[in-house]
Amino acid sequence: MSVPAAAGLPTPRASTISEAVDEGTPVFTRVNGLVDGVPVPRFGERERWNGECVPRPSNITPGNWRIAFPTFDPVWNTRAREVAFGLLNPTHPVLRAAGVFRSAQPARLSTVRQLIERLGVLGRWAQAESMPDLPHWDLDTLTAFVTYRLRNGVHKERSLIPYRSVLTTLHDMHPVLTSGGLAIDPSAAVTAKSMADTQTKTIDPAVWWPLLRAAWAYIDRFADDILTAREAIAPAGPPEPIVPHQAGQRPPAELDAIFGAWLADLGNRVPVRQTTHATAQGRDETVITPCWSLLAVMVHGPGSSTFSTTTVASRRRRDQAQAAADAGQHQILPNRAGATDLPHPTPHFTTVRRADGTTGPWRSHLSQHDLGDELRALQGAAYCFVAALSMMRDSEIQEIRRGALTEHHGVPALRSHKLKNEPEPVEEKWWIIQPVATALTVLERLSHHPTHLFTTNQSRTERNTGTVRRGLNASYAIDAFITHVNAHHHTTGLEPIPARRVRPHQFRKTMSVICGQEPDGEIALGIQLKHAARRILANPTTHSYAAPNGAWIREFDDRLATAAAARLTGLLATRTAGTAVAVGPAAARLHTGLDRAAAQLDAQNGAQAPATLQALGADAHTAADLLRTELPDLRFGTLNHCLWQPDWAECAKTLPADQRQQPLIGACQPANCRNSAVTADHAPIWLAEHSDLTQQLLDRRLPPARRAALQARLDDVETITTALTQDL
Known part of the structure; x- marks a missing residue:
């Protein structure tokens, strides 16, 4: 940002960066983390500043580790170099004297490189549209540029944020830029609305x-x-030198024997190239021609020329190879194929x-x-x-x-x-x-x-x-x-x-959305994403970053529905085996609904198989849909399942009738409510609660009121645990 002069005081003329900085001034300093022994670019270098003198991140190629300046116009070139110098040296005296106070931490070279690239886009657009000089731009000019980027280019770059940074920098540094910078605040042109679709x-x-x-x-x-x-x-290691093979010094009979054994193995195929020629009758004819040099290497080793036309034995081997290829013992290679294109069989692969x-x-x-x-x-x-x-x-x-x-x-x-x-x-x-x-x-x-x-x-x-x-x-x-x-x-x-x-950045975003659905997910996300060094709870950045979009909301809904269907069909399978699946006040209602669903499945599938087998063999989604019809108000819970009926709900009995729309989880009384059914999946929690209450009651120092409350709670819990151990 730039600081205005105090009211009533004359504003001294500030020097621009080009006036105050000599062309031989290094653009990087020790603050930027210089690499010893590497030359540092100078301010007067007009085409590019190489970044070899500062450490390069691994995800940036050496060719991109530099700042390339626009060369289509001298004014824009000077302006770009001044902006880059100011970002790399934010505490330079010329900036401080002009009242330009930005972050004292120098910008990273990659940030400056991208900003200067966008500055070049801005300059070329201004030149093509015959815009006035930068200090004379108004809000309409900035709005026209934003519209141009939204219409023509931002769909490739996916974001207007870099252009907002360019315009903001030109505004903040306008006192030290040759020919001036941006006089108006660009925030009105690049609004949150224009950037809403670029997240x-x-x-x-x-x-x-x-x-x-x-x-x-x-x-x-x-x-x-x-x-x-x-x-x-x-294999790794120095490549073996290719030397002429000693095949020519071996007897032709030995070479023929090696080739005969090679052909006898049908897994070996003659490498060929396939071409098409027009016959005298005007028809296309496909011809396969062995790759003789590759075949020699495959059969007799590197440097061999055992399929040449110079000897009778070589010509005989060529005829044998051609006959094998014509008989189908060949592999077709591209026209420009070489030794690296020879396929090796991999029967041992997974x-x-x-x-x-x-x-x-x-x-x-x-x-x-x-x-x-x-x-x-x-x-x-x-x-x-x-x-x-x-x-x-x-x-x-x-x-x-x-x-x-x-x-x-x-x-x-x-x-x-x-x-x-x-x-x-x-x-x-x-x-x-x-x-x-x-x-x-x-x-x-x-x-x-x-x-x-x-x-x-x-x-x-x-x-x-x-x-x-x-x-x-x-x-x-x-x-x-x-x-x-x-x-x-x-x-x-x-x-x-x-x-x-x-x-790459979409993986981080997507996994954040998935993890954000878990309990306390925002806190874990904030730590894993490194959104802040210190935190007690997740910050708003993490919350907005992990907000799901429409496709993932549907995905989560589908997975919840699938999990619910699995639970329902699991209860049905257990019930059709002839055993109880729940205890508690609403257990009888749950059993009745499951029995009705099993009977309907029996009727659909026929009576030729036992009911248990029919229910287990039913399509899971069909069974789940049927169970939802029979038990439309069943809600799964951690301590119990709720067969919601507003008039019987202990959690809502103090509410007016028109406000009893859904269970109040915090007021649930699973041992007493007529809507409550406890299954074997809930048993570990109830048994642990029973053990904990029993242990607390052994303390002789308990006040009478506290002991009475614990005993009343234990009596309620024992109602469920006794039924769980006896009936399930």
Whole structure:
């Protein structure tokens, strides 16, 4: 913000940043966390400021770790460099002298980079629309720009927040900007209403569940196959030098014998390329031609040329290979296929059951090229799984290092570094469950980087020379994993994942919505999300972040209905076995309703089987719907089930008749109310209460009134516990 001059005092002319700062001034200082020995960019560099001199987060590629300035106009270029310098050096004397007081903590390079990119968009729009110079903009100009972004571009960027930051910065720093900044307050143009539709979206339940199931299948069932195949097909270590094979020095008879044995194994297939030619009669004819160099390598080893046309023996072997290929013993390779495209049989891979009912290895063959795809898929699966179940930010996930598993307050956790809103990386701990620990163990095997788990998938040469770069493009990894699962679901047995847009920050949002439905979920979420360093209860940020949308509200309702249906059919199955399912004042009503439902199911299914078998074999949803008809007012509870009838309710007897709409849980009297039925599922709570009351009554120091109250409570509890132990 900028501070206005006191009333009645003359306002001294403030210098702009370009006037006060020499072009040779370093733009980063020790406060920004400089890397020793790396040159620091200077203010006079007009095209870009490289960020090699400050530590780079793993989730940002080296090519993006810089600030690129707009070059279409000298004024906007100078303005952009001044804004960047002011954000990186917020306590510089020129800003303080002009009354510009922003946060004393320098902005992160990634924040400045994104802001300058949006500043360039703003400048190009102003130039294209022939807008006046920035100091002369009014509210209509800002509104026009916001409308332009909403109409043309913000659907790709998903948010107007960066543009609000640009406009606010131009307003706050206008006294120190060459040619001036934004004179009016932009908050009226970029309102909460215009940003309402740009909040973080959740992942749709139709995508969420199959995505997590596929990710876990790769981690738990396929990972060992993939990593073992990597060691067999593309082992780590320096590549062996390719030297001419000694095949030419062996007798032709020996080479023929080796080739004959190779052909005798029908699992070996001649690599061929398939082409189509037009015949003299004008018809298309498909021709298969063996890949002779690949075949020589497969049969006689690297460097072999045993299928050339230079000798009689080589030509004879060519004829045999062509005959075998024509007979169907071949594998078709792409036109530009090489040795990495040769498929290797994988009968030892994990057996799966597919959608068509067949079983077999989840991949029957695997080439070196396929192996690279599977390694990328495994990495994408691990990323999705860790992001979903840890609720970490992308920057925090990609900072996970080897040996990250630990404990925090006696609970399994992982260590990483929090970067957001921190002057320097801060080590934090996130609670996890065992499957996440399994995913990290897989990543430690997968990664070739000496410290970090999420890395680029480089070539074998780069891995062996230690040049694997930490960090990955998370959005690409997610998209590639979903595409890969859908392309191979017919062999892996995984269900297809709907093709929707999924981005890293949506995992955190979606899991927050799910966890927010649990008791005290907001408090746990606030700690896990790292929304605040100190708290007693969850703050409003956590509450709004975990608010469910329409799709997840329907998902929660469906799951509640499914759970209720399971409870109802469980009671019905027990009752049709001829045993009581409940005790208490309303037990007889519950039994009557269950018996009527069982009788109707018997009538629907016929009388050829015992009633118990018919009820158990009935469709769960059909049985549940029937039970809801017979017991429309049944409500499940922790201490008892309530067969709600307003006139009999002990909890509502003091209320006027028109206010007895639903049970009052806090006033429930389960031992005395004629609506109460207690089942075997409730027994542990009642027996524990009985034991606790009995123990308290052994205290001889109890006052008479307290003893009488405890004894009355024990008498009520014994009414239920006696019935539970005798009747159920």
